[in-house]
Amino acid sequence: MNLIKLNAIDSTNSYLKELSAKNEVPDCTIVMADYQTKGRGQMGTGWLSEEGKNLIFSFFKKIDCLHSDEQFYISMATSLAIFKTLKQFHIPQLKIKWPNDILSANQKICGILIETHITSNKIKAAIIGVGLNVNQMDFPGVINASSLKQITGIIYNRDEILNRITSQIETYVNLIYEGKFEELKSEYEQHLFRKEKPSTFKSRDGELFMGYIKGITNKGLLNVMLEDNEVKEFDLKEIKLLY
Numbered sequence: 001m002n003l004i005k006l007n008a009i010d011s012t013n014s015y016l017k018e019l020s021a022k023n024e025v026p027d028c029t030i031v032m033a034d035y036q037t038k039g040r041g042q043m044g045t046g047w048l049s050e051e052g053k054n055l056i057f058s059f060f061k062k063i064d065c066l067h068s069d070e071q072f073y074i075s076m077a078t079s080l081a082i083f084k085t086l087k088q089f090h091i092p093q094l095k096i097k098w099p100n101d102i103l104s105a106n107q108k109i110c111g112i113l114i115e116t117h118i119t120s121n122k123i124k125a126a127i128i129g130v131g132l133n134v135n136q137m138d139f140p141g142v143i144n145a146s147s148l149k150q151i152t153g154i155i156y157n158r159d160e161i162l163n164r165i166t167s168q169i170e171t172y173v174n175l176i177y178e179g180k181f182e183e184l185k186s187e188y189e190q191h192l193f194r195k196e197k198p199s200t201f202k203s204r205d206g207e208l209f210m211g212y213i214k215g216i217t218n219k220g221l222l223n224v225m226l227e228d229n230e231v232k233e234f235d236l237k238e239i240k241l242l243y
């Protein structure tokens, strides 16, 4: 394992992206920072994290057995790896909120941003960015956010959690190499937040509608059963779960 520890950086994902564009980056390189000045979230959002309190890292993982439209298996593997690690730390009521937020009860404790290197429609490697709220106690202005310490009262060692998560990611990525796609999908769906529960969603044009999450497609779209019992597929831009 090749670990690069930084005090501050714009974004650990951006750092690894630039590094891998210029140099050969060894498989399983980890870039970890105490603080990000331009932390990035999904769909162009930002990621804020109090200095020195949380786990902020990006993991460079060679994954060269997937077609570009199979990228969601990397999301499943990562979500499950973090889920399993947090379970080992006895964090209660864990769920995976599609596509890849980790919740305890209905509080978000971890966000994941995966960026892939693709050539000729084949994935070559992934930069797996993880922001896990560990010891931070206040989240001013953010709703539904929490941390491990806020939930259990325990102060955690960030390095220990990092080691466990990266080793779990390697285990789950091995399932991808073994072609165990159905196993991954079924384990992911088993932990899906609000699965089979009546839920309210907001569409892209701001309309609210009711539906039941049924699962995901192989490409990672969300299957929702609407009021007329029809099951429709949605991508991240088309739907927002209100909770």
Ligand code: BTN
Pocket: 010, 011, 012, 013, 014, 036, 038, 039, 040, 041, 042, 043, 045, 047, 056, 057, 058, 101, 110, 111, 112, 113, 129, 130, 131
């Ligand atoms: C999200 O929930 O929107 C995803 C958040 C991902 C944040 C992590 S922190 C480490 C890595 N570097 C970034 O700039 N983003 C990811």
